[in-house]
Amino acid sequence: xxxxxxxxxxLLNGLxxxxxxxxxxxxxxxxxxxxxxxxxxxxxxxxxxAYLGLFITTEIQLTNGMLPEWGITTFGIGLGFLAALxxxxxxxxxxxxxMERFVAQPFYDRPDTDxxxxxxxxxxxxxEALRALIGGDSQSLPQPGWASGPIALPIIGNFxxxxxxxxxxxxxxxxxxxxxxEYTDFGLIVRAGTMDSExxxxxxxxxxxxxxxxxGIGAALAGVAGVVGGPLANVNPNxxxxxxxxxxxxxxxxxxxxxxxxxxxxxxxGTLQVVLIQTGFAAWNxxxxxxxxxxxxxxxxxxxxxxxxxxx
Amino acid sequence: xxxxxxxxxxxxxxSEEPGFGDRxxxxxxxxxxxxxxxxxxxxxxxxxxxxxxxxxxxLATLVLVWGIFALGFDILLGYTGLLSFGHAxxxxxxxxxxxxxxxxxxxxxxxxxxxxxxxxxLMAWIVGFLSxxxxxxxxxxxxxxxxxxxxxxxxxxxxxxxxxxxGFTSVSIAPLFGVLDLHGSLxxxxxxxxxxxxxxxxxxxxxxxxxxxxxxxxxxYGIVFKAIRENESRxxxxxxxxxxxxLMAFVISALFAGISGSLFTIEGNYxxxxxxxxxxxxxxxxxxxLGGVGSLFxxxxxxxxxxxxxxxxxxxxxxxxxxxxxxxxxFVIVVVLFPDGIWGGITAIRDYVGGDR
Numbered sequence: 248x249x250x251x252x253x254x255x256x257x258l259l260n261g262l263x264x265x266x267x268x269x270x271x272x273x274x275x276x277x278x279x280x281x282x283x284x285x286x287x288x289x290x291x292x293x294x295x296x297a298y299l300g301l302f303i304t305t306e307i308q309l310t311n312g313m314l315p316e317w318g319i320t321t322f323g324i325g326l327g328f329l330a331a332l333x334x335x336x337x338x339x340x341x342x343x344x345x346m347e348r349f350v351a352q353p354f355y356d357r358p359d360t361d362x363x364x365x366x367x368x369x370x371x372x373x374x375e376a377l378r379a380l381i382g383g384d385s386q387s388l389p390q391p392g393w394a395s396g397p398i399a400l401p402i403i404g405n406f407x408x409x410x411x412x413x414x415x416x417x418x419x420x421x422x423x424x425x426x427x428x429e430y431t432d433f434g435l436i437v438r439a440g441t442m443d444s445e446x447x448x449x450x451x452x453x454x455x456x457x458x459x460x461x462x463g464i465g466a467a468l469a470g471v472a473g474v475v476g477g478p479l480a481n482v483n484p485n486x487x488x489x490x491x492x493x494x495x496x497x498x499x500x501x502x503x504x505x506x507x508x509x510x511x512x513x514x515x516x517g518t519l520q521v522v523l524i525q526t527g528f529a530a531w532n533x534x535x536x537x538x539x540x541x542x543x544x545x546x547x548x549x550x551x552x553x554x555x556x557x558x559x
Numbered sequence: 560x561x562x563x564x565x566x567x568x569x570x571x572x573x574s575e576e577p578g579f580g581d582r583x584x585x586x587x588x589x590x591x592x593x594x595x596x597x598x599x600x601x602x603x604x605x606x607x608x609x610x611x612x613x614x615x616x617x618l619a620t621l622v623l624v625w626g627i628f629a630l631g632f633d634i635l636l637g638y639t640g641l642l643s644f645g646h647a648x649x650x651x652x653x654x655x656x657x658x659x660x661x662x663x664x665x666x667x668x669x670x671x672x673x674x675x676x677x678x679x680x681l682m683a684w685i686v687g688f689l690s691x692x693x694x695x696x697x698x699x700x701x702x703x704x705x706x707x708x709x710x711x712x713x714x715x716x717x718x719x720x721x722x723x724x725x726g727f728t729s730v731s732i733a734p735l736f737g738v739l740d741l742h743g744s745l746x747x748x749x750x751x752x753x754x755x756x757x758x759x760x761x762x763x764x765x766x767x768x769x770x771x772x773x774x775x776x777x778x779x780y781g782i783v784f785k786a787i788r789e790n791e792s793r794x795x796x797x798x799x800x801x802x803x804x805x806l807m808a809f810v811i812s813a814l815f816a817g818i819s820g821s822l823f824t825i826e827g828n829y830x831x832x833x834x835x836x837x838x839x840x841x842x843x844x845x846x847x848x849l850g851g852v853g854s855l856f857x858x859x860x861x862x863x864x865x866x867x868x869x870x871x872x873x874x875x876x877x878x879x880x881x882x883x884x885x886x887x888x889x890f891v892i893v894v895v896l897f898p899d900g901i902w903g904g905i906t907a908i909r910d911y912v913g914g915d916r
Contacts, residue, residue: 285696353895359695360642364848364894367841371887379881488838492707495700530715537708541689544701548693 252402257521259403263410265497265517266417267479270472271490272497272509273421274465277428280504281441281461284351285359287366290491291373292342292466296335296473297482298377301388303331328391328474332416335474336467343466347459370487378484388477413475420471424464425506437461441504496540502553511551515539590773593855597769600856601762608863618870620758622863623765624822629846629858630772631815636844637852638776639808640788641694644840645686645702648709649813651834653679653820655713658727658830659720666733668760672821679817680810687809691802694791703837710835727830735760761822768818773855775811784808816843845890851900860901 275289304327350369354362390409397405428434439447440454447454472490480486497516501508516536523532543551601623608614608622628650635641657675665671690701713721721727735756775781783804786794795801824830833839842865850861865886873882893900899907 279696285699358640360636360640360699361894361898363642363644363696363699364844365891367844368887368891368894371841371845372884372891375881375884375887379884492703492837496704499697499700533711533714534708534716537704537711540704541701541708544697544704545689545692548697 252404255403256406257525258518259406259414260410260521260525261518262414262514263517264520265513265515266413267472267476267490268493268497268516269421269510269513270417270468270475271494272501272513273424273506274468274472275494276498276501276504276506276509277424277437277461278465279498281437282347282351282355282458283359284355284462285362285366286346286351286465287363287491288346288350288369288373289366289465289469289494290487290489291370292339292469292487293473293476293490293494294374294377294484294487295342296339296470297388297477297486298381298473299335299338299470300328300331300474300477301386301482303334304328304388304391331474332471335470339470340463340467342470343463344459346466347462351462370491374484374487381484383484385481385483388474388482390478409478413479416471416475420468421506421510424468427464428506433457433460493536496536498550500540500543500550502550505550505552508550508552590770590777593773594766594770597766601765605758612867613871614867616755616758618866620761620826621870622859622866623758623761624819624826625843625846625862625866626859627765627768627822628816628819628843629850629862630768630855631812631819632843632847633812633852633854633858634772634776634781634784634815635808635812636847637854637857638781638784638788639805641805641808642699642844643690643702643809643812644699644837644844645690645704645706646813646816646843647835647837647839648686648702648706649679649683649816650820650823650843651713651830651839652682652709653817654824654830654834655721655727657821657824658730661731661733661824662727662729666731668732668735668825671732671825672764672818675821675824676814676817679813679820683810683813683816684806687806687813691805691809703840706835706837706840710832710837713835714832721830721832724832726832730824730828730830732825732828757826761826764818764822768815769855769859772815776855780804780807845886849890849893849900851902851904853899854902854906857900857902860905864901 271289271293274292275286278284278286278289346369350365351362354365391412396408398408398411400406400411428437436447436452436454436457439452440457444454476486476490493516497509497512500515501510501512516539519535519539520532523529523535528535547553604622605614605616605619608619609616628646632643632646635643653675656678657671660674661671664674686702686705690698690705693701714723718724722729776784783794783799786799787801787804787808791801794804820834823834846861846865847858848861849864850859851857868882868886868889872885873879878885897903
């Protein structure tokens with residue numbers, strides 16, 4: 248294997264490893280950057296997405312109606328996974344709206360420690376409610392049929408198709424959110440609100456609805472992350488709390504509110520993990536990302552792409 | 560103790576006949592009274608807990624151990640206004656340090672606690688120094704980061720020290736001062752007291768910890784913590800080195816976490832790896848907030864309620880499997896509606912009975 252192909256393989260694997268962090272972090276980041284709301288329940292939304300995805304891909308059988316007439320009797324793996332990819336973000340979007348309205352809004356004026364506390368409590372409730380409903384066992388969410396097996400890539404050679412799928416899905420979603428925030432009127436209002444919400448309100452623009460939508464989008468991204476990340480590891484009630492910490496790190500390393508920052512940081516953390524695993528330091532791969540995070544934050548407390556002004 | 564007459568005088572000036580609440584408040588200001596109340600509380604607690612509430616002495620011991628942790632955590636969260644999500648590092652770190660010390664140096668309980676606490680304080684100095692560069696959520700995330708770093712370090716790269724996933728099992732605790740076996744039962748006249756030797760030992764440490772926390776918080780030094788919580792920039796303007804005080808609040812809270820973690824090792828003879836996981840930090844947050852932030856006894860109540868739900872309610876038929884869910888709901892309700900927690904509720908009733916408000 249040539250050096251080039253080795254490097255590319257590591258990068259691609261890092262991209263895949265970091266993709267889940269990125270999906271979670273972009274949502275967290277826009278909520279934190281725009282609404283100034285700390286959502287410790289973001290991992291719970293990931294958990295919800297994973298379980299919902301598991302439910303849709305494996306459970307739903309169709310016995311009557313139009314779809315069976317067309318020959319679709321079950322949303323088995325394959326098609327069910329596509330269905331999950333569509334349904335889960337919609338459901339989590341509305342969960343996000345509800346959270347903004349009933350949890351975040353009453354806490355905008357309270358200290359951020361209170362925000363952390365209430366969302367942390369909410370995360371515990373989500374996690375334990377799911378555990379009570381479904382049980383604490385680890386379950387596996389199978390890879391969709393259309394994306395299993397390897398794919399031959401130029402230079403790199405064979406690469407697991409699903410891992411490439413994860414990268415593609417992440418890229419599409421993140422580009423969509425980026426375009427939404429950077430190039431639409433909605434994004435303009437949101438960005439203006441981030442900089443000076445009081446001024447935006449004085450201009451006669453109501454920020455309530457954009458804020459609601461931002462929270463919804465963030466929640467939907469966490470839900471998708473759950474579906475996409477499901478097949479990569481087992482699904483159990485603890486995965487939400489496990490993913491929350493690296494996701495927060497990605498946000499803070501990248502710079503709060505910066506989508507590019509979240510992507511860069513996710514890629515960095517993912518690549519570091521892959522490099523450590525492949526060079527024989529597998530035991531250090533988890534420690535590594537925290538050390539890297541601590542080092543970056545000590546040198547640049549505002550994050551890699553964060554601006555000095557937005558500190559605190 | 561010294562300011563008791565002064566306070567009594569002020570109370571008398573306000574109203575000729577000091578009300579019940581006034582007298583109680585004056586009593587709380589006296590250091591000796593606080594220690595006395597704590598000591599009586601520690602002695603009475605197992606009687607009430609075991610007989611009326613279906614508890615057992617081992618759980619009562621555990622309540623005190625976690626109570627010390629929450630007490631220290633409250634100095635940081637309730638008094639200084641800093642929310643750390645990395646205190647598992649100091650608690651679990653001290654537990655491991657105490658265990659390793661007992662196995663390889665000396666099993667003398669007092670030395671074990673001193674060593675565990677020392678390790679926690681040193682770690683807190685470093686972590687606090689690094690984390691306090693940022694406030695609010697950044698502080699919470701940085702402490703979380705350092706805590707998780709320690710968890711993953713202990714789980715594999717340092718497994719030769721910590722025994723990795725299996726937890727540290729070779730704890731060996733010697734009899735206290737060479738005579739009193741902590742895990743044995745009480746003999747002679749001491750047998751009249753509630754609880755066992757271990758409970759009384761932990762109880763004594765608890766009373767000392769409460770006395771220490773009270774002394775710190777009532778001193779001018781501790782009052783600065785409150786000033787920082789109320790208005791950080793104003794504290795800065797009057798010339799206080801806010802950063803130093805925050806760091807000291809962090810280190811002091813870790814000191815209590817260290818005492819508690821070491822006691823946990825002595826109590827259980829075992830250190831689980833999960834003691835370093837960030838959910839342990841979450842548990843102490845829940846305990847402190849449940850009990851009531853910004854009060855001396857609140858966190859101890861919180862620890863009691865938390866562990867009671869964890870160990871007693873979880874054994875009940877109908878609600879048992881949902882104990883964590885119940886706890887989460889109660890926690891959220893407290894955060895949203897009763898920011899002063901259970902202890903805040905008790906003080907409100909006391910003030911009402913005392914006719915202060």
